Amino acid sequence: MHIIASIRNVLVPVHRAGYPFIAAFFGASIVLGFLWQPLFWLGLILTLWCAYFFRDPERVTPVADHLVISPADGRVSLVGHVTPPVELGLGNEPVLRVSVFMTVFDCHVNRAPMRGRIARIIYREGQFKNAELDKASEVNERNSVVIETPKGEIGVVQIAGLIARRIICWSQQEDRIEAGERFGLIRFGSRLDIYLPGDVRARVAEGQSAYAGETVIAEYGENLKSWPARRD
Incomplete structure (x- = not known):
């Protein structure tokens, strides 16, 4: 159960505003990979970071007007x-x-x-x-x-x-x-x-x-x- 909870904390939804940036990062990674293979892996890391940046996790909000x-x-x-x-x-x-x-x-x-x-x-x-x-x-x-x-x-x-x-x-x-x-x-x-x-x-x-x-x-x-x- 703890492993599942940890995975859910990392694999949270990505906000749709991030889709174009994630696609651009991944596309650039493929192009760079043709030039020099290590650049593909660097680009892939940056693509994963971009997806992490645009994460949109659920939150539990206290509900009180004060x-x-x-x-x-x-x-x-x-x-x-x-x-x-x-x-x-x-x-x-x-x-x-x-x-x-x-x-x-x-x-x-x-x-x-x-x-x-x-x-x-x-x-x-x-x-x-x-x-x-x-x-x-x-x-x-x-x-x-x-x-x-x-x-x-x-x-x-x-x-x-x-x-x-x-x-x-x-x-x-x-x-x-x-x-x-x-x-x-x-x-x-x-x-x-x-x-x-x-x-x-x-x-x-x-x-x-x-x-x-x-x-x-x-x-x-x-x-x-x-x-x-x-x-x-």
């Missing part, structure tokens, strides 16, 4: 209060922001952090600086999704990085979306920022790993206390 679920797999790179970007329309007061940085080895399918109605989607052209930098929130190419939730409007921003050159968002304005539901992806390394106005507390710390659709990154409620964290 919980905020991570929209991305990766490392929590920033937790703090900042003024949200003007395009989000969330006001000029500092709100809680949680940033999740995705490397090229993380699953890149993005999921909604809370249920609600998509009120606005705003795309901004920009640069492709390291997505781990704080200023990437302002200068990098990004796509912002504002969701009207039972706790008010929140912002989810897909930010392109050094390698990422394509932000995909298949959800549309006025769509109803559930917590943990897939709404987009970013190709090859990037970051997601979540802006949370109101009485909310972070439930993750910087450096912690997060999993889209499963990890609780924040919680709404009055008189909530912050959770301490330590690094061992």
Whole structure:
């Protein structure tokens, strides 16, 4: 049973957005193999990596209107209060922001952090600086999704990085979306920022790993206390 479970963790479905890239990698491997056989095996390894990158595993999402679920797999790179970007329309007061940085080895399918109605989607052209930098929130190419939730409007921003050159968002304005539901992806390394106005507390710390659709990154409620964290 443990062997079967391990296989299922590796052989997960691949998102259809990855099919053209996987086919291109495999086709290039065959061509290179005619030139020099070792290049075929190198290309095959890269093809398998490409399929791994576009994996789309099932997730078990906690269902509660006061919980905020991570929209991305990766490392929590920033937790703090900042003024949200003007395009989000969330006001000029500092709100809680949680940033999740995705490397090229993380699953890149993005999921909604809370249920609600998509009120606005705003795309901004920009640069492709390291997505781990704080200023990437302002200068990098990004796509912002504002969701009207039972706790008010929140912002989810897909930010392109050094390698990422394509932000995909298949959800549309006025769509109803559930917590943990897939709404987009970013190709090859990037970051997601979540802006949370109101009485909310972070439930993750910087450096912690997060999993889209499963990890609780924040919680709404009055008189909530912050959770301490330590690094061992």
